[in-house]
Amino acid sequence: MTPGLDLALLLGAAVLLVAVGAVRFSTRLGVPSLLVYLALGVAIGEAGLGIRFDDVELTRVLGFCALIVIIAEGGLSARWSTLRPVLGMAAALSTVGVVVSIAVVGLVVHLALGLDWRLALLYGAVLSSTDAAAVFATLRRLRLPPRLVATLEAESGMNDAPAVIVVVLLSRSTELAHPWWFEVLLVGYELGVGAAVGVAAGITGRYALRRAALPSAGLYPIAVVGFTVLAYAAGSVLHASGFLAVYVAGVLLGNARLPHRQAILGFADGLAWLAQIGLFVLLGLLVSPGRLPAAVLPAVVTGLALLLLARPLSVAVSALPFRFPRREQLFLSWAGLRGAVPIVLATIPLSLRVPGADRLFDAVFVLVVIFTLLQAGTLAPAARRLGVTAPAEAAEVRVETAPLERMRADLLQLEVPPGSRLSGVHVDELRLPVGASVTLVLRDGAGFVPGPDTRLKVGDSLLIVATAETRDEAERRLRAVSRRGRLARWFGEYGEDRGD
Known part of the structure; x- marks a missing residue:
């Protein structure tokens, strides 16, 4: 050259x-x-x-x-x-x-x-x-x-x-x-x-x-x-x-x-x-x-x-x-x-x-x-x-993995911020749709696979796998629980994205 x-x-x-x-x-x-x-x-x-x-x-x-x-x-x-x-x-x-x-x-x-x-x-x-x-x-x-x-x-x-x-x-x-x-x-x-x-x-x-x-x-x-x-x-x-x-x-x-x-x-x-x-x-x-x-x-x-x-x-x-x-x-x-x-x-x-x-x-x-x-x-x-922040909103994590491609699924990350009603909720109480699951919880610098009775705490970071068909429903459910807790549906909260 x-x-x-x-x-x-x-x-x-x-x-x-x-x-x-x-x-x-x-x-x-x-x-x-x-x-x-x-x-x-x-x-x-x-x-x-x-x-x-x-x-x-x-x-x-x-x-x-x-x-x-x-x-x-x-x-x-x-x-x-x-x-x-x-x-x-x-x-x-x-x-x-x-x-x-x-x-x-x-x-x-x-x-x-x-x-x-x-x-x-x-x-x-x-x-x-x-x-x-x-x-x-x-x-x-x-x-x-x-x-x-x-x-x-x-x-x-x-x-x-x-x-x-x-x-x-x-x-x-x-x-x-x-x-x-x-x-x-x-x-x-x-x-x-x-x-x-x-x-x-x-x-x-x-x-x-x-x-x-x-x-x-x-x-x-x-x-x-x-x-x-x-x-x-x-x-x-x-x-x-x-x-x-x-x-x-x-x-x-x-x-x-x-x-x-x-x-x-x-x-x-x-x-x-x-x-x-x-x-x-x-x-x-x-x-x-x-x-x-x-x-x-x-x-x-x-x-x-x-x-x-x-x-x-x-x-x-x-x-x-x-x-x-x-x-x-x-x-x-x-x-x-x-x-x-x-x-x-x-x-x-x-x-x-x-x-x-x-x-x-x-x-x-x-x-x-x-x-x-x-x-x-x-x-x-x-x-x-x-007052327009949404700290508990799930965010997509971009990773290239063959199983996720074959499942047509996305990997989401969710933080449990202070004041969120997600704190104290058990994993099975999230009632995520079929096709969405909490696969990993990161707490105090250590990760573990949660069970149905795992109780979420402030500061937890959740990794959630959701298929393309269930992602929107899973996000709405997580949003609803974050707003009103485990009894969100009883209060008529369905996690719609709104501006109130």
């Missing part, structure tokens, strides 16, 4: 390993890992090691590729049983909520910063999308009610599509090429056809992979990722929303009970982490630190407008047809995390040389850093303050 390539591989491997190790470090400190990756990019850039990188178009292309992988992983890991009840709310947040957010942020930026309407609305459009990587990585560390998590994850997987469409429309030219009603119809076409393409790709992939006898288990994860990329490409060729197609295809494939499902999820998770690391480091490399101080004031003004006005109003308007309690709406407002997506979207007007796009990029970069630190670090206290 050439010395230049060897040096590039050495630097790339070092950055990758440092980024992987930084995940554990950032988790301990409660700092989002995406900020560590951005800092790595800045450190090796023009202000650090002196590597100068200013290829905006390449950044945009690679950013879109990374987002495809991240959104696909979010779709693959989403459970349809928890996604279905919140699909309407997530769709409203991803469409009506995006429009409201663009309008409010655009108005505030126009009045407060004196920007022209086109650039002000571009600020709103770029920041209207919540970030899939930031949302998935942050929420999976918290114990929240399933429908809250499903709403936020589905929104972050779906709202990239309309945001990209609006940013492109506003970046194309000073004057719209068609009447406003034509542009509205165009947006509807792109979303509708994008969803249809995702359905077609997902159904085709389910049919093909269920019947294919591939010679190696490692080929199944590659094929699944291939179908999600195919969905994006087909959607883009048809001038539809490729990002929406990716998410829809991912949801269909992830809920298909394909062979080697756990290996597929593990592979997609690893790819998503690699995409996040590469994307954030690249964005940190692109930014010019010397220009950032001038962007602090616009970033703070825009961020406050987004956090205190646009996001709460978009959530409130989107939730009007649905029964979402006020405290859940407040948490949804606070948990609308921004990350790499707004920065990637800011490269679109930058690559098209829109006047003021460089200031927009810098402001968005600073905004993401400041408000990610503020929001991600306070999500857990905010959830506790609003």
Whole structure:
């Protein structure tokens, strides 16, 4: 190999390993890992090691590729049983909520910063999308009610599509090429056809992979990722929303009970982490630190407008047809995390040389850093303050085992927190459905196989095997006992996921 390539591989491997190790470090400190990756990019850039990188178009292309992988992983890991009840709310947040957010942020930026309407609305459009990587990585560390998590994850997987469409429309030219009603119809076409393409790709992939006898288990994860990329490409060729197609295809494939499902999820998770690391480091490399101080004031003004006005109003308007309690709406407002997506979207007007796009990029970069630190670090206290935590909620443990694959079963983990009515209940009093069983209890650092008369205690960690058919029922039963104890059914408690 050439010395230049060897040096590039050495630097790339070092950055990758440092980024992987930084995940554990950032988790301990409660700092989002995406900020560590951005800092790595800045450190090796023009202000650090002196590597100068200013290829905006390449950044945009690679950013879109990374987002495809991240959104696909979010779709693959989403459970349809928890996604279905919140699909309407997530769709409203991803469409009506995006429009409201663009309008409010655009108005505030126009009045407060004196920007022209086109650039002000571009600020709103770029920041209207919540970030899939930031949302998935942050929420999976918290114990929240399933429908809250499903709403936020589905929104972050779906709202990239309309945001990209609006940013492109506003970046194309000073004057719209068609009447406003034509542009509205165009947006509807792109979303509708994008969803249809995702359905077609997902159904085709389910049919093909269920019947294919591939010679190696490692080929199944590659094929699944291939179908999600195919969905994006087909959607883009048809001038539809490729990002929406990716998410829809991912949801269909992830809920298909394909062979080697756990290996597929593990592979997609690893790819998503690699995409996040590469994307954030690249964005940190692109930014010019010397220009950032001038962007602090616009970033703070825009961020406050987004956090205190646009996001709460978009959530409130989107939730009007649905029964979402006020405290859940407040948490949804606070948990609308921004990350790499707004920065990637800011490269679109930058690559098209829109006047003021460089200031927009810098402001968005600073905004993401400041408000990610503020929001991600306070999500857990905010959830506790609003009373929307669910510490006794069962969480899936991803393991690759042949017996579980043959049984079409999942391995769940359940903690018994202080105050839970699970404490003092015997295992046989859980009355789990046939097909679900407590297989191991971890207590005081030691594990043992429980018997029917084993009494649960605060601090216990339970491993539960549940078949696909009984998982939802088992989770509802565990939720009911956690709320009302062994006599939950006598009190009319059946463990439904609700917002009271």
